[in-house]
Amino acid sequence: MARRRLLALGGGLALTGALAACSSPLASGLTGSQPNTADVIFWNLFTGGDGANMVLMEDRFRKTHPGTSVEATVLAWGNPYYTKLALATASGTPPDVGIVHLSRLPLLAASELLDPIEKAGLGELGITEDKFTPAAWRKATVDGTVYAVPLDTHPFVLYYNIDLARRAGLLNTAGDGLTPLKGKEDFLAAVKAMKTAGGAQYGAVMSVIADPSTAWRYFSMIYSGLAGPVVTDSGTRIALDTEAVQETVAFMQSLTADGLMPGELNGSGANALFSTGKAGFLFDGEWQIPTYRQVKGLRFDVVPFPALLGPKPVAYADSHALVLPRNGSRSGTRTRDAAQFIKSLLDNSAVWAEGGHIPAWLPTQRSKAFLDQSPQRNYVQAAFDARYDPEAWYTGAGSDFQSVVGGTIIEAIAGRLSPKAAVAGLRSDLKRFTTARPPVTMK
Amino acid sequence: MTTVVPTRPAPTAPAAAPPADRPSRSERRAGALLTAPFLVIYLLFLIGPLLVGVVLSFFNTTTVKSGLGDWVGLSNYTEVVTDPQFWDAMWHSVLFTLLTTPPLVVLALAGAILASRVRRGRVLYRLAFFAPYVVPSSVVALIFLWMYTPQIGLLPKIFDAVGLPVPDFIGSTAGGWTAVTLMTLWWTFGFNFVLYTAAIQDVPPDVYEAAAIDGAGPWQQIRHITVPLLGRTTSLVLILQILASLKVFDQIYLLLSGGPDQSTRPVIEYIYDTGFTAYRGGYGAAATMVYFVVIVAISAAWYGLRRRRASSTAA
Numbered sequence: 001m002a003r004r005r006l007l008a009l010g011g012g013l014a015l016t017g018a019l020a021a022c023s024s025p026l027a028s029g030l031t032g033s034q035p036n037t038a039d040v041i042f043w044n045l046f047t048g049g050d051g052a053n054m055v056l057m058e059d060r061f062r063k064t065h066p067g068t069s070v071e072a073t074v075l076a077w078g079n080p081y082y083t084k085l086a087l088a089t090a091s092g093t094p095p096d097v098g099i100v101h102l103s104r105l106p107l108l109a110a111s112e113l114l115d116p117i118e119k120a121g122l123g124e125l126g127i128t129e130d131k132f133t134p135a136a137w138r139k140a141t142v143d144g145t146v147y148a149v150p151l152d153t154h155p156f157v158l159y160y161n162i163d164l165a166r167r168a169g170l171l172n173t174a175g176d177g178l179t180p181l182k183g184k185e186d187f188l189a190a191v192k193a194m195k196t197a198g199g200a201q202y203g204a205v206m207s208v209i210a211d212p213s214t215a216w217r218y219f220s221m222i223y224s225g226l227a228g229p230v231v232t233d234s235g236t237r238i239a240l241d242t243e244a245v246q247e248t249v250a251f252m253q254s255l256t257a258d259g260l261m262p263g264e265l266n267g268s269g270a271n272a273l274f275s276t277g278k279a280g281f282l283f284d285g286e287w288q289i290p291t292y293r294q295v296k297g298l299r300f301d302v303v304p305f306p307a308l309l310g311p312k313p314v315a316y317a318d319s320h321a322l323v324l325p326r327n328g329s330r331s332g333t334r335t336r337d338a339a340q341f342i343k344s345l346l347d348n349s350a351v352w353a354e355g356g357h358i359p360a361w362l363p364t365q366r367s368k369a370f371l372d373q374s375p376q377r378n379y380v381q382a383a384f385d386a387r388y389d390p391e392a393w394y395t396g397a398g399s400d401f402q403s404v405v406g407g408t409i410i411e412a413i414a415g416r417l418s419p420k421a422a423v424a425g426l427r428s429d430l431k432r433f434t435t436a437r438p439p440v441t442m443k
Numbered sequence: 444m445t446t447v448v449p450t451r452p453a454p455t456a457p458a459a460a461p462p463a464d465r466p467s468r469s470e471r472r473a474g475a476l477l478t479a480p481f482l483v484i485y486l487l488f489l490i491g492p493l494l495v496g497v498v499l500s501f502f503n504t505t506t507v508k509s510g511l512g513d514w515v516g517l518s519n520y521t522e523v524v525t526d527p528q529f530w531d532a533m534w535h536s537v538l539f540t541l542l543t544t545p546p547l548v549v550l551a552l553a554g555a556i557l558a559s560r561v562r563r564g565r566v567l568y569r570l571a572f573f574a575p576y577v578v579p580s581s582v583v584a585l586i587f588l589w590m591y592t593p594q595i596g597l598l599p600k601i602f603d604a605v606g607l608p609v610p611d612f613i614g615s616t617a618g619g620w621t622a623v624t625l626m627t628l629w630w631t632f633g634f635n636f637v638l639y640t641a642a643i644q645d646v647p648p649d650v651y652e653a654a655a656i657d658g659a660g661p662w663q664q665i666r667h668i669t670v671p672l673l674g675r676t677t678s679l680v681l682i683l684q685i686l687a688s689l690k691v692f693d694q695i696y697l698l699l700s701g702g703p704d705q706s707t708r709p710v711i712e713y714i715y716d717t718g719f720t721a722y723r724g725g726y727g728a729a730a731t732m733v734y735f736v737v738i739v740a741i742s743a744a745w746y747g748l749r750r751r752r753a754s755s756t757a758a
Contacts, residue, residue, distance in 0.1 A: 083719050083720045086722065090506065112508065400716075403705075436723075437503055437515070437522070439503070439507075439721060439722035439724070440505050
């Protein structure tokens with residue numbers, strides 16, 4: 001008897017649970033329609049500090065738009081996120097707004113997974129080309145159509161320890177910045193000075209071991225000073241400049257020779273050395289700033305990399321951007337809500353800049369709220385000198401391309417590949433991608 | 444003391460089926476009707492998708508757009524079989540099978556024999572061994588990920604506490620294989636255990652009785668009665684386990700995402716990566732077909748081997 005009652009109770013509970021679930025996700029799952037649990041459904045891939053900042057920005061939107069509900073879903077960064085975004089969109093159940101890296105945009109746009117932003121009426125809200133960092137806006141444009149609203153630019157930058165730099169005589173006369181460096185001799189001399197005059201264990205450090213993305217960013221930045229993208233024609237042709245590669249690798253190896261910079265160091269090693277004042281420079285993305293801010297007693301600043309091999313400074317960068325995944329049945333109201341949400345994120349992107357990212361929205365980039373942030377304001381120029389991943393269906397943040405090509409660069413930095421061998425290695429890496437058949441026709 | 448040894452027929456393999464009279468018409472109709480639900484589902488969800496897959500593998504189909512795309516003939520296949528990463532992934536699946544199959548068969552057999560010999564709480568042991576099998580892979584992976592996490596995980600802490608060098612369970616290839624093998628052992632051990640437990644219950648008790656009377660100790664009983672009589676079950680468990688291990692995806696994907704540096708990526712993840720993440724549905728289908736052929740070949744070889752053995756023992 002007791003058992004029967006228990007079973008009845010359990011069954012009842014399960015039934016009410018099922019019925020409650022029925023109202024939304026279950027029903028929409030069975031009918032294959034877009035879940036309708038909030039006015040704006042927003043997907044992103046931010047955890048940690050960036051995730052917290054994004055939640056703050058969402059909350060600001062909720063406060064200023066009390067009638068509009070927002071549901072934000074955080075998915076695992078990288079390939080898992082992009083796979084889910086693409087499949088959800090292809091199967092007709094996309095979110096209203098999604099975050100993408102602009103380096104990933106070409107394939108998403110060519111696969112017709114995104115609505116052009118013009119269609120969402122963002123222009124009427126004042127979201128127009130003239131209010132964005134030009135490099136980011138250009139990258140958001142595919143074949144003449146704008147598919148994304150850039151939120152930020154996040155470049156690969158040069159960190160330096162202020163105290164070591166002062167001892168090394170690398171600070172400018174005002175003492176508030178690095179002396180201007182130009183060209184590889186200047187740069188090499190500065191790294192040497194950090195070690196000899198500054199008394200650091202290493203002139204510079206960066207994460208190399210098992211970190212192909214960082215290696216690729218570093219290589220790409222130096223190489224781009226000399227030559228164009230490594231692949232062209234939407235990624236079907238190798239355009240590797242042999243001499244530029246050799247020069248780049250030779251330069252990287254000149255830094256690791258003589259113990260100026262460790263050629264084999266992992267991420268936590270680089271972190272430990274820079275945090276404890278044993279390294280003068282750190283090569284990394286600006287998104288590490290929040291990490292180093294927490295280090296007690298470390299005084300550091302961040303600047304764009306100077307021109308190294310070419311005549312002009314180049315910043316390897318990527319951008320987070322907001323997109324509207326294609327949905328033929330999205331109502332006008334939902335689209336308007338989505339546009340309002342995007343506008344609100346842009347207006348609040350000074351919060352986003354706390355994570356180190358340079359707002360792409362010029363009204364914020366020029367606002368006091370952003371210009372009060374240091375060191376963020378010191379490397380804004382990098383956003384204008386940004387060089388993104390080459391346009392292809394396989395490139396972009398977290399892609400196989402970055403890990404394969406970066407793997408070869410790691411070997412070169414560690415000195416296991418001569419400049420000449422690096423060319424051959426990169427060529428065979430690239431061939432693997434250029435000969436694979438693109439899943440969609442790219443323009 | 445004179446012992447009368449009762450003469451018993453030696454245990455034989457199940458007798459051959461009685462001479463087949465043709466079943467009556469109504470019986471045949473009932474048979475067809477009873478299997479119909481299964482057949483419909485089988486055709487709809489197994490044979491259907493398989494045929495779609497065969498067709499896709501000849502086209503440059505995109506996963507994210509409707510339509511087949513362009514006809515590309517056999518070029519997907521040539522690309523698959525010449526891609527070293529595909530064969531790396533195939534090898535990883537085979538390696539996983541080699542690592543997991545022997546312990547999963549041997550330990551399950553040992554566990555089942557031990558559990559059948561305890562006098563008290565037999566149900567508890569059976570339940571305890573089988574319970575992990577019903578936990579979903581994502582939950583198992585999350586729990587084990589916590590246990591493996593460097594610095595804070597249970598296992599690194601234990602290694603540290605007893606002064607052993609702490610293996611890098613997540614960040615190194617060898618550590619990754621160890622991690623995934625241990626997790627799989629704990630998780631899927633129960634299935635083979637249940638098969639063996641059922642088979643052990645089928646062994647007639649009088650065989651043991653006879654052996655005991657003949658003076659066979661427990662170990663001799665296990666070696667000369669239990670294990671040989673479980674031969675048919677062992678070959679079933681073995682083939683099921685090989686096929687299940689070759690299909691590995693979720694543990695490795697969830698625990699290691701095929702890393703570090705794709706050094707543990709199984710072939711199913713290769714198919715997932717190319718077919719879904721890179722949108723290359725047609726190519727992914729071609730890779731699936733190559734893998735499918737390999738699996739069918741293994742099953743067929745196994746089946747053939749068993750039949751030859753069965754006919755030679757019958758002769």
